[in-house]
Every structure is written in structure tokens, then in C-alpha cells.
Amino acid sequence: MGMFKSAYQVLNNEIYAHIPQVGCQACGECCVTPHVTLIEFSYMMDFLLDNPDHLLETLLKVVPYHPDYPGYFKCRFQTADNFCSIYSHRPLACRMHGQPILEKMGMHYHVYCNKIKSVERDLTQEEVYAFLDKTNDLNKGYYPYYTSPYWVSGLNIETWLTILFTDLDRSFFNLLKKILDNNLHLSQLSAYFSQPVPLAQKLSLIEKFQIDFSAGRFENLSVLLDKIQNDFPDTGAYYYFEADLYRNAVLKQMA
Amino acid sequence: MSRIDKTASQPVIGQNVSGAGQQKYVKRSVPKNFTSFDILPVLTVRRLGRSVEKQISAKLNKISR
Numbered sequence: 001m002g003m004f005k006s007a008y009q010v011l012n013n014e015i016y017a018h019i020p021q022v023g024c025q026a027c028g029e030c031c032v033t034p035h036v037t038l039i040e041f042s043y044m045m046d047f048l049l050d051n052p053d054h055l056l057e058t059l060l061k062v063v064p065y066h067p068d069y070p071g072y073f074k075c076r077f078q079t080a081d082n083f084c085s086i087y088s089h090r091p092l093a094c095r096m097h098g099q100p101i102l103e104k105m106g107m108h109y110h111v112y113c114n115k116i117k118s119v120e121r122d123l124t125q126e127e128v129y130a131f132l133d134k135t136n137d138l139n140k141g142y143y144p145y146y147t148s149p150y151w152v153s154g155l156n157i158e159t160w161l162t163i164l165f166t167d168l169d170r171s172f173f174n175l176l177k178k179i180l181d182n183n184l185h186l187s188q189l190s191a192y193f194s195q196p197v198p199l200a201q202k203l204s205l206i207e208k209f210q211i212d213f214s215a216g217r218f219e220n221l222s223v224l225l226d227k228i229q230n231d232f233p234d235t236g237a238y239y240y241f242e243a244d245l246y247r248n249a250v251l252k253q254m255a
Numbered sequence: 256m257s258r259i260d261k262t263a264s265q266p267v268i269g270q271n272v273s274g275a276g277q278q279k280y281v282k283r284s285v286p287k288n289f290t291s292f293d294i295l296p297v298l299t300v301r302r303l304g305r306s307v308e309k310q311i312s313a314k315l316n317k318i319s320r
Contacts, residue, residue: 135295237289242300
């Protein structure tokens with residue numbers, strides 16, 4: 001378990017254990033690759049370390065795109081019979097899937113499952129934010145979480161694997177890789193992972209955007225933000241909403 | 256997950272519009288194919304986005320001085 005042992009305990013005992021079960025029909029249609037934080041990603045991978053065959057099979061898998069959600073990969077951990085191969089260690093995003101409170105929290109633009117017939121109990125908005133705050137706090141304890149210029153959040157599993165198994169040539173991402181590797185010791189398996197997402201290209205655009213923004217060169221920022229938001233769907237929601245914050249601030253400034 | 260795209264009636268994502276050769280910013284809507292597995296980034300930005308906003312404001316103030 002390495003250095004995250006206490007974080008895993010908090011994750012499991014204070015967050016995951018309090019999320020009500022939903023009556024999922026296991027149709028498998030909704031399993032796109034979920035967004036996870038560093039601690040959650042590590043928790044999932046740590047689980048695989050106990051089963052080397054499962055680990056290698058997972059890394060070697062070439063994941064197809066989801067037929068219903070353009071730009072989304074299917075989940076790497078979905079089995080042939082539509083079950084989750086890491087169910088006991090699945091992340092917060094999967095545990096929240098199908099919770100009725102999400103629609104009430106103003107996320108009407110998300111696509112929800114209409115096959116879930118029951119939920120153990122309804123969560124409150126306060127509980128959802130408490131789970132999220134606790135998860136964010138856990139991550140803050142191990143690296144400079146959610147800081148400029150990269151605002152690392154919204155990374156899906158494929159993006160975390162890309163960080164772990166490729167060289168992104170950026171100190172911040174090297175740090176993330178080092179933290180993960182110090183805990184998981186998986187870097188020697190990089191040859192088994194053959195499906196990196198184009199995170200380096202996205203980071204180049206983010207860096208260019210930051211340079212232009214800091215220099216007050218606003219004229220091309222909208223084009224850059226569009227590219228950051230739309231050209232790399234494989235990288236999940238990373239920098240999507242942050243790009244909106246920048247866009248809106250510039251809009252306000254120019255008004 | 257529903258095969259029906261509940262977002263179909265949502266506004267189209269704002270794109271750049273050109274007017275008189277000048278690019279203008281258009282406030283974006285959300286992308287139409289987000290799923291509920293995207294809840295973490297959405298809520299994280301709701302929760303932590305203030306630190307981004309503060310930094311943006313500070314930089315913009317510095318630039319406009």
C-alpha cells in the first residue's frame with residue numbers, strides 16, 4: 001500500500017462506505033472511462049498489484065471508443081460480461097453514477113441512466129460536497145493539488161495511465177509520475193501500455209495559452225481555448241471548465 | 256445509461272463568431288455529451304474554481320495597469 005495507506009483508509013472508510021448503493025442493472029452501456037483523482041487512481045491500481053495477471057491484462061487491453069459517446073473510451077475495467085473487474089475499488093465517479101441528487105444539483109446536461117430502479121437512500125447535496133471536499137483534501141496532502149498553470153483535475157483513467165507510463169517532459173507531471181511510481185512501482189511495465197492519450201499536445205496548448213494570457217495577448221485566446229476544449233476528448237474533462245473560467249473572465253474584461 | 260440524449264435541446268456550445276474581422280468571445284454552454292461520470296470535474300470546479308478565478312483576476316488587473 002505504500003505511502004498512501006492512510007489515504008486509502010480515509011477514502012474507503014469515510015467516503016466510499018457512505019455512498020448508497022444504486023440498483024444498477026449491469027447492462028454495461030454506461031461504462032465510459034471515469035474521472036478520478038490521483039489517490040483514487042492509485043487505490044485502483046494498488047488493488048491490481050495483488051493479481052499480476054489481471055494487472056497485465058488490464059494494461060495490455062486496447063480500449064475501444066464508446067459507441068454512444070463520441071470521444072469517450074469505454075472503461076478499461078469493464079469485463080466481457082459487463083461487470084467491473086475492480087468493483088470493490090471503483091472510484092467516486094462510478095459510485096455516484098445513478099444517484100438522483102446529481103440531477104437536482106443542476107447538472108441537467110449530463111446523460112443519466114434511466115434503468116436504475118432503486119437507490120438505497122437519497123443523498124443530500126451537502127453529503128455530495130462533503131465527499132468531494134474530502135477527496136480533494138486527500139489529494140492536497142500529497143502534491144500541489146489544483147494549482148496554476150495546469151489545474152490538474154478531471155483526468156480520466158486513460159490520462160492517468162499516460163502520466164504513469166510515458167514521459168511528458170514537464171516537471172509537474174514528472175512529479176505526479178514519481179509520486180505514483182514511488183507508491184506503485186509500476187514503471188517497469190511501461191512497455192505493456194500502448195494506448196497513451198495526447199496529453200502532451202494538450203499541455204503544449206495550455207502552456208501557450210498561459211503565456212499569451214499573461215502577456216495580455218487576448219486576440220487569439222479564444223481559438224486556443226476552443227482547441228484545448230474540443231481537440232482532445234480522449235483526455236476527458238481536463239481543463240474544460242477551467243478554460244470556461246478563463247474565457248468568461250476575458251469576456252468580462254472586454255465588456 | 257439512457258440512449259436518449261437529454262442534452263439535445265440544450266443550447267449549442269458557443270463558438271467563436273467573427274464580426275468585422277474581429278474575433279469575439281461568446282459565452283459557452285456545456286458540451287452536449289458529458290456523462291454523469293464527469294461529475295467530479297464539474298463539482299471540483301464549482302468547489303475549487305475560485306482559486307482559478309482569483310488568479311485570473313489578479314493577472315488581468317496586473318495586465319490592465
